[in-house]
Amino acid sequence: MIRVLLFLCLLAALALADAWFMERPGQIVLTWQGYQVETSVAVGLAIVFGFAALLTIIWTLLRFTFRIPSLVAFRQRRRRRDKGYAALSRGMIAAGTGDLRLAKKSAAEAQKRLPDEPLVLLLAAQTAQLAGERMQAEGAFQAMANRDDTRLLGLRGLHIEAQRRGDIEAALQFAAQAHEITPLPWSGKAVLDHRACNADWQSALATLESNISAKIVDRETGDRQRAVLETAIAEEKALSAPDEALRLARSALKSAPDFVPAIVLAARLWSRKGDIRKAAKLIEGVWQNAPHPELANVYLDLRPGDSNADRLHRAETLARLAPNDPESLMAVATAALAAHDYALTRKTLLSLIEGQERPTARMCLLMAELEEAEHGAAGAVREWLARGSRAPRDAVWMADGIASEKWLPASPATGKLDAFVWQRPAERLGAPIEAAEPLPPIRPPAQNLVEATSVAEPVPASPEEEATVEPVTIDTIAKPAAKPAGPVVFPLPGAPDDPGLEGQKSKGQTGLLF
Numbered sequence: 001m002i003r004v005l006l007f008l009c010l011l012a013a014l015a016l017a018d019a020w021f022m023e024r025p026g027q028i029v030l031t032w033q034g035y036q037v038e039t040s041v042a043v044g045l046a047i048v049f050g051f052a053a054l055l056t057i058i059w060t061l062l063r064f065t066f067r068i069p070s071l072v073a074f075r076q077r078r079r080r081r082d083k084g085y086a087a088l089s090r091g092m093i094a095a096g097t098g099d100l101r102l103a104k105k106s107a108a109e110a111q112k113r114l115p116d117e118p119l120v121l122l123l124a125a126q127t128a129q130l131a132g133e134r135m136q137a138e139g140a141f142q143a144m145a146n147r148d149d150t151r152l153l154g155l156r157g158l159h160i161e162a163q164r165r166g167d168i169e170a171a172l173q174f175a176a177q178a179h180e181i182t183p184l185p186w187s188g189k190a191v192l193d194h195r196a197c198n199a200d201w202q203s204a205l206a207t208l209e210s211n212i213s214a215k216i217v218d219r220e221t222g223d224r225q226r227a228v229l230e231t232a233i234a235e236e237k238a239l240s241a242p243d244e245a246l247r248l249a250r251s252a253l254k255s256a257p258d259f260v261p262a263i264v265l266a267a268r269l270w271s272r273k274g275d276i277r278k279a280a281k282l283i284e285g286v287w288q289n290a291p292h293p294e295l296a297n298v299y300l301d302l303r304p305g306d307s308n309a310d311r312l313h314r315a316e317t318l319a320r321l322a323p324n325d326p327e328s329l330m331a332v333a334t335a336a337l338a339a340h341d342y343a344l345t346r347k348t349l350l351s352l353i354e355g356q357e358r359p360t361a362r363m364c365l366l367m368a369e370l371e372e373a374e375h376g377a378a379g380a381v382r383e384w385l386a387r388g389s390r391a392p393r394d395a396v397w398m399a400d401g402i403a404s405e406k407w408l409p410a411s412p413a414t415g416k417l418d419a420f421v422w423q424r425p426a427e428r429l430g431a432p433i434e435a436a437e438p439l440p441p442i443r444p445p446a447q448n449l450v451e452a453t454s455v456a457e458p459v460p461a462s463p464e465e466e467a468t469v470e471p472v473t474i475d476t477i478a479k480p481a482a483k484p485a486g487p488v489v490f491p492l493p494g495a496p497d498d499p500g501l502e503g504q505k506s507k508g509q510t511g512l513l514f
Contacts, residue, residue, distance in 0.1 A: 084113030095126040103127045118150045125157055152178055183214035197415025205229040227256035228418045232409035234265055242269055260292050261407045271302045287318055291327035308339035342374040364388030395424045
């Protein structure tokens, strides 16, 4: 619509101009070299405009004639450039698909036609990597590192090549140079992993803070890694600077409230300072949602020198917070066995062993200790030990296929930060496990030796055992000098002078008072 209005306005202007000239015809007189030319103004203007158009046409023809060589050269350069980019595209696709012959051919053609194109260097590096020519690949990446527009790309390529040949220091140097130019996820992770691999936790924490400031890691990952590094630093300072270690452990818990190593360390440090109440509340606050055997061990040992009855009382406190969790029951069973409360130990273990899941090795070993401590039955002990050797393994700290009894901030194999997780090791392949494997005989709690031996069922034994092992009878048990050949003997879980649970109750003592 606007264009139509503009066109109508232009027509109106031309009509007004024509009317104005018609009302004022005028004359133009030109005298030159004795000639006199007379014409109207309109004709004179038409001659002037025509002469100007003729000059423009002549100038355009002359300019085109003189530019023919440059136009031909431009056309050739354009065709050369188009062929170079076509070869570059073919080479990239060939390198990605693993076609080494086509990749090399395309890289050579692209280098010939596009000598100043940075992507040609990338194609050359990828082709060299595909062919296994590491020196040529490093040369291409070095050329890219010397250019301003491809410096970061070249540094990353050099970093990868240094890692492949095992030059960790060179890889760190290239990653650090790239990180100084612009913080990137790969460079920040490489520097952080290298610091963690060398156990340089302070430098690793500084690198992590710069990564978080540059927003190259998400908030959840950053908080988790901060908690890991602060816990690692706190463990190093636990003996030399316990106050600083406690501050770091509490800071780690702010970043990751359910981080078990930080909880364990903070509870131990509070216990050493004599603040038993804070340590107990810390563990009780997380036990219901994240039961863990290390938390149970720290909770039971909060006050050094406590009796086994006090430790049992604390274990029952944890069990009330998570009554159906296996770790709660295992804590009660372990503390009850140490307190010589065999009835409670057997009752707690039976609730675990007779459940839907197979009992673990730790449960079987605890049952073997119970049989040894309560009855001294070598046959039952051997059967529980044999069952424990076939039972599923208990959870441990695992990272990159490595099992560790203690949590570590980084994997010893790869140096990856926060690699250890609490899980069960993978079971080794072997003979199929019987679905209905019979449980070893579970003896009832006995009041005295004669009663226990009178109600105990005979222990089944293999033909080989029958030929070599003497059956357990009242006579053999009553004889103090007679010992079975080759049984596994477990030490008493409690100290000889420990009165146990019954002794504590008889004296009117109670559990730990917070």
